[in-house]
Amino acid sequence: MDADERLREAAERLALTLAQGGMQKTTARVMTALLYSGQESMTAADLCAELSISSGAVSTAVKQLIPIGLIERVPAPGSRRDHYRFRHGAWASLMSQQNAMLSLMGDAAQEGIDIAGEDSTTGRRLHEMRDFYTYMSDQLIPMIDTWRQQYSERKS
Structure with a gap:
């Protein structure tokens, strides 16, 4: 198993732990995907593909994670899509x-x-x-x- 697969599994384990603690499962999966990502930021489409979830599910998760300060919307030069990243601090x-x-x-x-x-x-x-x-x-x-x-x- 390569490092990317191991990271995805670790992210899924953390998401499951967060869901057991009360966070909605899809929200936890989006959060951990951004936390464990090797990319600086991800688009909603990236998250959909990575997690095999709908754009509506990503949108709902983002709406929950931004106000509590875990993720943020960031500009991406040359892109019209919203990009998200796990927030520093x-x-x-x-x-x-x-x-x-x-x-x-x-x-x-x-x-x-x-x-x-x-x-x-x-x-x-x-x-x-x-x-x-x-x-x-x-x-x-x-x-x-x-x-x-x-x-x-x-x-x-």
Whole structure:
């Protein structure tokens, strides 16, 4: 088995893992195809051919992956087709988006505490939830910033 076939298999295994984690299977396959591609960018037609999926499936996947910052549309001189690539810095951006969810979860817990009261059974459970999400938010932001700085220094 050559390196290209092994990379395609690795991409499919990662896509399956992502799908088991909740990502739509086709979206995961498009993402991993771009991640594992030896090309700088791929067109929708390239993705259709590579993955044996319809253009509609590629379009749907792209519409899900661009807003979360995993892939981006890039210009291709001399081509009228849209080209896509896996975005540099995608992992840190993806984790940074979790900050909003952490904040929402903490706010939801606080709302429940305000209604049920600190000393109620519900309030005690929600207090732990609020404290957990506050802690995670407090830790995640500096951790991502540190990673970005260290990664940038290593790449320089």
